[in-house]
Amino acid sequence: MCSQMLINPFRKGCVIFSKGLTRRPPANSSWIRTSSHGTQSSNSHDFHEKDGYGNSRRLTIAGLGAITVAGLYYYYKKNIPTVWAHENKENEVTTTAREPGSFVEGLPIYSSDEVAKHCNESTGVWISYKSGVYDITPFIKMHPGGNKILLGAGGSVEPFWSLYAIHQQPGILALMEEYRIGNLTKGEEHLAMANMDDPYANDPRRHPVLVVRTKKPFNAETPTSLLVESFITPTDIFYVRHHFPVPDVDLSSGDYSLEVIGLDEKYSLNLNLDQLKTAYAPHSVTAALQCSGNRRSEMNRVKPTKGLEWGQGAMGNAVWKGARLRDVLLAVGITDSDENENWHVRFDGLDTDPTSAPYAISIPLTKAMDPRGDVILAYEMNGEPLTRDHGFPLRVVVPGTTGARWVKWLTRIEVSRNESDSHWQQCDYKSFNPSTDWDKVDFSTAPAIQEMPVTSVVCDPQNGEKVKLKDGKIKLRGYAWSGGGRGIVRVDVSVDLGKTWHVAELVDPVKLSKQWAWTRWQANLPVQTTGQETEVWVRAVDSGYNTQPEGMEHLWNMRGVLAVAYHKIKVSVEEN
Known part of the structure; x- marks a missing residue:
């Protein structure tokens, strides 16, 4: 029997792929395979490919979540550098104009029982979403795990979307429409969720200031x-x-x-x-x-x-x-x-x-x-x-x-x-x-991140804020911290793009080792011009005399981690 939950990880090295919504050749067209080019997202999973005419196309796989696609993509680049590419551009069907999952006049009508019959490679793998029916068989056949990618198919993808609501983005939903083959029988659109509790319904209440x-x-x-x-x-x-x-x-x-x-x-x-x-x-x-x-x-x-x-x-x-x-x-x-x-x-x-x-x-x-x-x-x-x-x-x-x-x-x-x-x-x-x-x-x-590097932040004022000077000075407050138990020995602040630096006052006691806590700092600095934009820079130095690099461009990485360059904000200043 085919399970209704469209979920399954396939593991091989870094591959932990959860079956999601994949690209279906547009109607009335033939397809070939060509090399892929891509990028991954922890929140929506983006791949880029070239179509049969060399045009860049965006391919989004709405998999089971951020946890899976980096490994999947890595495996595909190393082992199966092929994706479907459109051979007949003139016949491509535009699907982004309609609301994803809406009823589409002129398409075949399928009952949920009929969808349920298509739950393996021999029958084809179908899923449904709202009023839509989708055939995702082409991707299953090229997947290195074959039918191991499936714990269940032949049912609605909505329970999946309920758990991973972060992926309910217009681009992902619109792309899913390219696999559209028909409509669900009217009245069956909500059956998949009728007895499905929201897995987040029991989450705790949170403070509204967050x-x-x-x-x-x-x-x-x-x-x-x-x-x-x-x-x-x-x-x-x-x-x-x-x-x-x-x-x-x-x-x-x-x-x-x-x-x-x-x-x-x-x-x-x-x-x-x-x-x-x-x-x-x-x-x-x-x-x-x-x-x-x-x-x-x-x-x-x-x-x-x-x-x-x-x-x-x-x-x-x-x-x-x-x-x-x-x-x-x-x-x-x-x-x-x-x-x-x-x-x-x-x-x-x-x-x-x-x-x-x-x-x-x-x-x-x-x-x-x-x-x-x-x-x-x-x-x-x-x-x-x-x-x-x-x-x-x-x-x-x-x-x-x-x-x-x-x-x-x-x-x-x-x-x-x-x-x-x-x-x-x-x-x-x-x-x-x-x-x-x-x-x-x-x-x-690369090793897994363990100890964190030194960082500092201007917390008050905030970027873009209008600031009233007092006696020609701007008051600044923030935090600094370093991993590995290294204490903060100095925080430097500049209001002239690094030409001169001022040593901030450390508000909290500091130890040079086993300093697991952060250190707050403050500074009251003269600003020469009013009615203009002032840029504030801050950097911290820890007990190992490690300091922050100047620019994020030197630290940029595809996952966006360890963003510890100077913190830079711009504020508009005027006399009180």
Whole structure:
């Protein structure tokens, strides 16, 4: 029987492909294969190809999400450099003028039962969306995984769109129409969703001040002007980064537990939250959490990257409390050893894709076992139990590293000779040089991002703001932070394009090592001209005397991560 959910990952190296909507040859035309040229998006997956006449065409594959397409594209470039190309341009049907999924007069009518019969290669693979029926067979036949790409077909794609609402974009939906073969019988358009709950319906309520980047899954940042108001970022306005719906864990049911596996399964633990709290001494750490893509919007001004359009607020500072990971690993037989350099600790969360594959990553065992590394299994944030958005009931806190390593809703820990083999570890959260693009990337050549580089931001005023001077001076406030426990030793600010620099005042206490928290700074600088635009630059220097590069163009990478160049804003100034 064909499942209604159009989902399935196909894995080979970095390939984790979830079946989506693919390109159908336009009606009344013949097609040939030609080489492809492409680029990938973590939110919508864009490929570019040449048609039979050499014209550039945009191909968007609306797959099961951002997690899959980088690997798929990499595999295709290396193994199957072919895509369908239009041979007869005159007969191409324009599909973008109509609303995707709308009823189209003159096309054949198919019942949902008829669509359900087309669920494998022998019958052809059909899907439906609203009133539309689509045949995606051509792509299935050229896919290296063959029918392994399918867990189900012959049904509506709407449950898929419900889970990955981030892909409901006009370009993707319009492109899907090129596979259109008919209409669903009237009255059956909503059957697919009749008993389908919105997987995001049970997500928690959020504070309205958050700047929302995507609603499903929910991703939002803190307004930067609020970040500098307090050393500790209030939990309710702390930035939120999700890949899937938020798990809802009921501790009273007794279903939640943490599995910990040592060198082999003979050395393992299974703990509920109360056992973790009572068996291991609590430890608190004040640490900043920053998304790998923080400030990506600035990098996009150089050239578009692929990822959420984060400003400067995917960053926050909190007090975390929990059990030391080191203590838990000692209990499963892990010891301090030079061999630890070759081992890893893998983490799985309860947040999963529709195939039940969890969000999963790993960190080096040396970091986990370092007595000064302060890695904890946190059950509290800012003196209260973790909220659902921030990982209730348990998350790993890995100070000094990118937020991608801080797995929420933690359910499994394993010590392994190998890194996590998940997409997130192998084919995402890595950086490449500015000349590397999706058509030439080899993810195996770059290590996963762990410790973060030094960064700083002007939080107040904000870019484009009109500022009143007081006694001819402009007041500036912001934050600075470096990964690896390196403290901030200096913040430099310029209001004349770097001709002269002023040393800002560091508001918060600074340690030169084990400085996991951020440092806020402020400056009150003279501005010579009023009624004109002034450009403000800021850069930070950490305890290793690392500093930020001047321009994002020198850091640009296709994924838009590690955007840590000087922060530059323009403000209009006038006397008070």
